[in-house]
Amino acid sequence: MTTTAWIHGALALATSTLLSTAQANNLLSNGSFEATLGPANGGGPGYLSFNAPSQSIPAWLLTSGSIEVFTDFLGSGTQLIDMTGVHSAAGGAGPGSLQQSFATTVGATYNVSFMMGGGNAPVIKTMEVAVSGPVSTAYSQIFSLDSSQLPTPGTLTQQQFSFIANDATSTLRFTSLVNDSWDGPLLDAVVVSAAAVPEPANWALLLAGLGVLSWLRRRNQAPSS
């Protein structure tokens, strides 16, 4: 094996190690709502409603309002959540608030991604997304979606943000802000992962390899005397 081949091999190893570090695990359980009671109970495409307080959605806590497990929208897997289950005007408990807590390291950065969608009037679906712990709120933002702009009714779009944890336990909470909506805001594929912090040894190997490659290239390009 030549020196250059060896360096290329080492670079590939360091790069793949860095990439695998980035492919972090989901800190949430049942983030895609596939472990719920939805379709089986409904006997096929359809929905199932839950009112707060409820722990019927495994790993999640419904703290207020109502939600529905849907099976006939284009999310991830076969099930997702309609965050406004049965709205108040229809005699329901209104927009839902769904949360899950997980362990975090104070000062560490976390990436959150989720899918959001909607259908039927009103076309604008809004949802507050917050991360809080016993000490303070690390993140709070209102996500708004014009569901008439979706390529296909029922399509969901990817959303993401990052937060720095203030507490050893953080609670991610989704709260629908739409009280006269049948379909949406829809929620699916919620993933929380620790931001990749590459091992110093991997970075050192990567930088050293790049340095040697650069030196080899310069040496090869040097005019022969």
Ligand SMILES: [Ca+2]
């Ligand atoms: Ca799903």
